[in-house]
Amino acid sequence: MSRKHFTLYSYATGPNGWKVTYLLNELGLDYETKFLNTKEEYKSPEYLKLNPNGRLPTLVDHKNNDYTVWESAAILLYLVDKYDTKKKHTVTKDKDKYHIYQWLFFQMSGQGPYFGQGFWFTYLHSEKIPSAQLQYQNEARRILSVLESVLSKQEWLVAGKVTIADIAFVLWNNIINVLLGADVSFEKEFPATFKWHSKLIEIPGVKAGIAEKAFL
Incomplete structure (x- = not known):
């Protein structure tokens, strides 16, 4: 059997x-x-040779001399730059390109760390620290509020698509709801988001990806 285009x-x-x-x-993509x-x-x-982090x-990317990229935002940018030839999920104008960077960096520096730490202190940390849980839940709400302030005025984050x-x-x-609690209504608190x-x-x-994850 032939090797796939990518290994993730x-x-x-x-x-x-x-x-x-x-x-x-x-x-x-295959x-x-x-x-x-x-x-x-x-x-x-073996893995540290690919990703020293x-x-x-x-x-x-096996069709590009086994070119290797790590960090999820960098991978997304690589894929659209090289393989999104129809610009389905990327943009052509500089003003839009930098707004894509802006939101990717916001996700990586804001949503990811705050939601992740909230999940850690709620479910995985050996000691229950209510103040830490509340801190990160509040930060999660702040991130959602930023999204809400923009998405209440436009359908998508960048370039209308x-x-x-x-x-x-x-x-x-x-x-x-796993992070903030089952009694929280995502729809009522942040309707546009x-x-x-x-x-x-x-x-x-x-x-398809959500369905795959559900079966693992």
């Missing part, structure tokens, strides 16, 4: 690799996912 190294329960899965699906779900796997000497995801900027937010927003997210999870490549 990912983490089954982590958020960042799924961003890449969604985009690979949307662009119709790939194999290798899930590294233990520290021994993603800190192994020892984190996930990492993408290897779905781009990688939108797709990057899907996974964490998909588990808002909820509407945006509801459309994103129905995009075929995103929907």
Whole structure:
């Protein structure tokens, strides 16, 4: 059997690799996912040769001399720059390009860390620290409020269409009730953001990735 175009190294329960899965699906690109779900796997000497940070995801492009990219936002940018020839999920104008960067960096520096720490202190930390839980839940609400302030005025984050900027937010927003509590209404508190997210999870490549994750 011939080798796939890409190998994606990912983490089954982590958020960042799924961003890449969604985009690979949307662009119709051929790939194999290798899930590294233990520290021994993603800190192994073999994997550290690909990603010296020892984190996930990492993408290897076998049709580009095994070109390797790590950090999820960098991977998304690589894929649209090189393979989104129809500009389905990227843009052509500089003013829009830098807005894509802006939202990707906001997701990576804001949503990802704050939602991630909120999840850690709520479910994984050995000691329950209510003040830490509240801190990160409040930060999560702040991030959602920023999105709400923009999405209440426009349908998508950049250029009036779905781009990688939108797709990057899907996974964490998909588990808002896990983070903030079952009694929180995403739709009532952040109606424009909820509407945006509801459309994103129905995009075929995103929907396929969500279904795949559910079966792991």
